[in-house]
Amino acid sequence: MTIGKFIIYILLSVALLPSPACTKKDAGWQPTDSIGKINKWVYDSMAMYYYWSADMPPHPDYSLPTEQFFKQLLSPNDRFSWISNRTTIGATKTAAETYGFYYSFTIHPFDQQKLIGVITSVIPGSNANNRGLKRGMLFSAVNDRPITVDNKKATKEALQAAAATLQLAAFNTDRSALVDSARIGVQSAIVPQKSVYATHVFENNGKKTGYLAYYLCAEKDDAVMLQSIQKLQQQGVTEFILDLRYNPGGSVASATKLAALLTSNFNAGNKFITYRGNKHGGTVVQTFQQAISFSSNAAGKSMSDLQAWNLNLSRVYILTSAETASAAELLTHNLEPYTNVVRIGEITLGKDEASFPIEDQRNPRQVAWVIMPIVYKIADANGKGDYATGLTPHHAVVETSKLPLAPIGKPGDLPVDKAFMLIYGTTAVSVTVL
Template identity: 40%
Template sequence: MLMSRFFKFHLLVLWFLCSGSIISCNREDDSVPDFPEGSVESVNVWIQDNMKRYYYWAGQMPSKPDYHLPSQKFFASLLSQNDRFSSIVNTEDSSTYLRTVRNMYGFDYAVLQLGNGQVTAVVKLVLQNSPAQNAGLYRGMIIKKINGSLVTAANAEILVNSIPDKTTLDLTVGDWENGNITNEKDITVYYGFSFDQPVLSKVFEQNGKKTGYLYIYDFPDGMSHTLNQKFSEFKAQGVQELVLDLRYNYGGSVASAAALCSLIPSGVSSGSLFIAYKGNKNGGEVKKTFAEQIAYDSNALGFNVLHVNTLNLNRVFILTSGSTASASEIVVNNLKPYLQVIQVGGTTLGKDMAGFPIVDERKPRKISWEIHPVIYKVYNADGEGEYSNGISPQNPVNEYASLPLKQLGESDETLLKSVLNKIYLKSVQETPDNAVKVILESERPFFRGKH
């Protein structure tokens, strides 16, 4: 299920050097008091020991933390001010997991201020087989009220922050027609699971030139089989250009991201460098080729199998937004040494970090907390990285420039249309930032320490 997997990797989605989890390290610091086993203090010592060993900013951790704090607050007290992504969850306490509109109900929305000053909330994403889809929501629909409150610029933040405390959402929704909301109706969305999302592919053709389009929601392990099938179809149809839609992709398995990257450019071999990881003094620097990184997913097709369906392109278009994060940002950055990457849309989130989960593997397990620390910074084959402020597009395009929003993959959808125009008409449509302003977007993909 998408929700359980989302909890598994939405915090630190780049699994590296670890097919399982990390057992706690032995403590050598005699200055730390011995606390009774099972106490909050003993759990906090375990957290500190592991953070000292793996945490990217271990050198910035306080030397004398307060061991008497609740574990989630203790963990937060260890974090660097530069850290936006490390987190901790108690696997026996669901309240410690991130609760958002997307992972609770299966959709996301944006509150916009239009050019005429009008404020409106628009549904931007609806997951397939989700509570939201089952309730009748679809991309482009307007949300007028949330739990009886009219959505305004003043209360937008309050409303989105109130959603995690509820198990049902009562929405007044409608369609956008010529600046007005029509077909208003009330619907209820119930908290529930959203299942795995399919990869959407299409081929567009004009004047004999074929362009492949691939919408990828996330990068789960085992994805190489689906990608291989999609690229086999693209190759059979003679696709000459490729558009990757990663605008809502929070990330996932870096092995799956590497598999995708191996299928696009020419001149890549199994020994070509894909990624470099740089950690603290304990982690050092580790470099991985395409073949090595793909192989970290034990269910993945090998590089040589995938390479049969490589499109051998010299450029790729990638659609991005502030929800493009982590492994999907690696796709953007780590393809650049091998072909021209033309990024269209918005600036990415800026998660240039990687890590793996740390749990207590004693049997029986004595500590139920699971640590997700930032462990590495990531770089491409040319040593380029350091994009904590996000990766900016060469062609900025406002996804919300024209309402109603078109469905993803439709040729007249704003971001895709701008790329197809560049491919077929040799021009790209740029939208002014002041046309439509984003007041708030509902997604909260990552949280720092305690959400």
């Protein structure tokens, strides 16, 4: 998964699944028109791979436009499957995918009938970054429309369009009012990938805590992630804060590499992931080594290589938000059988599911569409999963409850402060930036 799309899915190898076979519910029937042929390919593909294939309608309307046809096959429990014609139709994008910034809504400090937008993270090199947006900035309107509870959904949709205009706002000198300032336009553009945002060491009374802001499970950055862990190990950290607040997921292999570095029970043969599919996919269990073997990056691809960098932690503090999803949730959830995980922050997105793209493999290709259906439900080594409603924090902290926002990963950043209190009993720590 690339940060340029921020598509929330977990990419699995097709090798995990059996070869396609005839699964047509309308046995013997073959369409003759072009739309019918496309839709039949869609149906047969979904019948083979889709997690909820047993719930698909047995006799769908093959005359419907393909996007509409696909939607009638989906389970009411499905929030993430999508289909693309490679041009205008595809997955719905977030503001992070489109412009390069994350945001949250909170009650307007001086008008309970309104909301205020808070920019929580900006991706370096993105259009939002280039337009001058920064963490902690506030906006009171989108496309000149003030944000309210009633139009919250419409505002989110406006921030998924090809372009949008933010009305920035700021506290006045004595913080007695929030006043509008500049209007900033943002546009859809390629959003560059970046996994490691910060590596710090916090210290109080000789006790050292490592901190890693890891905001994408991207295989291309595995070496950078491993170097960060190695630096923290060399500093002699005995506690660890893993910040996944703005991590939308990505590579399972990368997430597994990081999990292996944090566990107190390091063993290549330990089970890490359980995938549950439909009657064709069955159940697939992967060990740590099996999961990382799918990586395209040689860095840390062997558990024997990772062992030297293992931090051997008895507990890990993981910071989460509603943006924490997919492989980041898997890392958080599946690490629990091997070390004590303390979650701090907000409920995660709740994508306990895995997908991979399905394309027409015939030569020449007869169907141009690409399907990204949910194929598996994810569980841990013990078969425990079912977190579609999100992972609930052990310590609930809403970082936007105190404005202005502090820099990410520094004292004053509320979820980080909570971790400090749990580790040290105080927020008075020294900070070393690595």
